[in-house]
Amino acid sequence: MNPNSNTPPDADTPLTLPILAGKKGLIVGIANDQSIAYGCAQVMHKLGATLAITYFNAKAEPHVRPLAEQLEADLTLPLDVEQPGQLEAVFAQLEKRWGKLDFVLHAIAFAPAADLHGRIVDSSAAGFARAMDVSCHSFLRMAKLAEPLMTGGGTLVTMSYYGAQKVIDNYGIMGPVKAALESSVRYLAAELGPAGIRVHAVSPGPIKTRAASGIGDFEQLLNDAASRAPQHQLVTIADVGAVTAMLCSDAARALTGNVTFVDAGYHVMG
Numbered sequence: 336m337n338p339n340s341n342t343p344p345d346a347d348t349p350l351t352l353p354i355l356a357g358k359k360g361l362i363v364g365i366a367n368d369q370s371i372a373y374g375c376a377q378v379m380h381k382l383g384a385t386l387a388i389t390y391f392n393a394k395a396e397p398h399v400r401p402l403a404e405q406l407e408a409d410l411t412l413p414l415d416v417e418q419p420g421q422l423e424a425v426f427a428q429l430e431k432r433w434g435k436l437d438f439v440l441h442a443i444a445f446a447p448a449a450d451l452h453g454r455i456v457d458s459s460a461a462g463f464a465r466a467m468d469v470s471c472h473s474f475l476r477m478a479k480l481a482e483p484l485m486t487g488g489g490t491l492v493t494m495s496y497y498g499a500q501k502v503i504d505n506y507g508i509m510g511p512v513k514a515a516l517e518s519s520v521r522y523l524a525a526e527l528g529p530a531g532i533r534v535h536a537v538s539p540g541p542i543k544t545r546a547a548s549g550i551g552d553f554e555q556l557l558n559d560a561a562s563r564a565p566q567h568q569l570v571t572i573a574d575v576g577a578v579t580a581m582l583c584s585d586a587a588r589a590l591t592g593n594v595t596f597v598d599a600g601y602h603v604m605g
Contacts, residue, residue, distance in 0.1 A: 354584040356383030359433050361425070363389050363414060363477070364442030364494070367398050371494060371539060372442035374572025375579045380406045382580050384438075387429060389414035409433075416443065416473040417465075426480040436484035438583040439477055441493040444470040444509065451507045458508045466508055471516045478523050478534070488531025490583045493520065495536040495594060497602050503556070517594050524592030533591035535582050539575045540564065540598030565600035 360379060364372035365388060376386055387410035390399035396413070403411040410432055412425050429436055450462030474493045481491060498506035499513035517536050524534040541560050561569050578597045581587055596602045 353383035354586060355379055355580060358383070358437035358583065359385045359387075359409075359435065360438035360440065360583065361387045361389070361429060361436065361477075361481075362440045362442075364440070365390070365399050365402060366395060368402060369543065369572065370442070371542060371572050371575050372440060373402060374576040375440055375442070376402075376406055376576075378573065378576030378580045379583070382584075384580075384583075385409050385433075387412065387425075387432075389425060391415055416469055416476070422473070422476055422480065426484070430484060434484075435486065436481055436489060438490040438492065439481050440579065440583075441474045441477055441491070443473065444494070444512075446470070446508055446512070451509065452505075453507065455508050455511065463508055463512075466512045467515065470509070470512045471519060474516060475519060475523070478527065478532075482527065482530065482532065485530065485532050489533070490587075491523065491527075491532065491534045492579055492582055493536050495538045497538060497540075497596070497598065499538070499594075500602075505556075520594070521592050528591060533582075533587065535591065536594045537575060537579050537582070538594050538596045538598065538602070540570045540596075540601050542570065542572060542575070560598070560601050563601060563604050564598065565603065568599050570597055570599055 362372055362376045364370060365376060376388065380386060386406055386408045388399065388403040388406065388408040389412050390396045392413065392415055400411055410428055412428060414421050414425050416422055446466035447462040450458040450466065478491050481489065493516060495513045495517050497503060498510040499517050503510065520534050520536045527534060541556050557569060561567060575597050578595060582590065582595065
């Protein structure tokens with residue numbers, strides 16, 4: 336595998352068995368064909384899942400809808416978690432269409448540019464609160480809405496990053512926000528475990544996505560990850576998709592509350 340490639344999942348994923356056959360899941364966070372959420376969705380579709388896909392707004396729809404069609408999505412719906420009622424409307428459509436839900440993938444994050452690129456000590460209260468709302472609290476809201484539909488158990492997965500646990504240059508306020516997200520995963524796992532609902536954070540290594548482009552000196556971060564990781568390579572959206580699909584399958588029925596790193600081992604290095 337080319338360490339700097341972002342090979343489409345169908346060409347890359349080692350998973351072939353239909354381990355998600357019969358399962359229905361919501362994918363939130365696809366922006367284009369380089370999105371981590373798209374890599375996950377493509378693997379999940381290949382492994383038998385029926386999907387509902389969301390797009391951010393009318394501007395994003397032309398980029399996302401063709402991908403949703405390729406994934407044979409049952410539903411393609413607008414979702415801006417900052418717009419009152421939109422998240423509730425998505426789950427109302429899921430209940431009407433399916434009457435159940437097996438998994439949710441939350442792969443959205445946001446921070447205002449001024450707060451993201453500055454020191455966290457200088458971050459505005461409004462900017463920090465907005466980053467926390469979109470990137471963390473929206474996952475809690477999704478969990479609350481998903482719970483009644485997961486009558487037979489289910490899986491909730493969110494995307495984190497190593498900057499939640501260690502200081503990463505230029506990651507700014509997203510570090511504390513992702514730390515809160517990882518803590519939320521643990522608390523949700525404890526609260527929802529009795530209902531058979533498992534909760535996970537997946538922490539990919541750096542990948543060239545539109546969201547990552549907002550991080551300063553990102554090319555240097557990519558080079559550092561590839562050189563310092565034990566496997567001396569970058570991961571792809573397919574790699575992340577394969578692990579996420581496994582976590583949503585019955586093979587992971589005894590796992591919950593974890594942060595699973597998909598980073599070629601980068602996180603173990605001092």
